[in-house]
Amino acid sequence: AQSVTQLGSHVSVSEGALVLLRCNYSSSVPPYLFWYVQYPNQGLQLLLKYTTGATLVKGINGFEAEFKKSETSFHLTKPSAHMSDAAEYFCALSTGRRALTFGSGTRLQVQP
């Protein structure tokens, strides 16, 4: 069985500060990992994904994530938060069965 754990259901940062959203996974086979973002009243939008190859993955809107197998982590970062980054972020995993296994989500608040 696989699982995804997102540490912190709510994270608050100041505008311009570093954003760090944590994601740890458990999987018995090599996983594919995803970060999705949900803005209010919208669907989930893919930010970035890790499949194979380079462990540092760059996504849209200045976000990136690093796959660390030894730590079973896939944390999402952005050097400088913007007000428009306020949303809910979901880490997800797939192991070939095609269905995604999601974490419980982290709501990011950006303070002016």
Next chain:
Amino acid sequence: EAGVTQFPSHSVIEKGQTVTLRCDPISGHDNLYWYRRVMGKEIKFLLHFVKESKQDESGMPNNRFLAERTGGTYSTLKVQPAELEDSGVYFCASSQGGGRVQETQYFGPGTRLLVL
């Protein structure tokens, strides 16, 4: 290109009633998924269609839920009779197909279901 659309956006029904949710995937996408997020919990997989066939329905909670995808285009998810614990947000997603397991799933905005 239109994205994944879902109808209705909100539905409020009483316990014991029937509700039908609809999902229109991106045109040409063979794979269609249903997910559900119960309040405060994680998004959970319900089932997966490849064209009109059910590929995986291991996430369906019970036989009160019936999903169809006639003709391999849009899909409906019927809940009959609805119970209080069915309240939540129902998401639909689609992906192109072609055998790659890491292909991107594109999500709709969800249907917010409240059962009173």
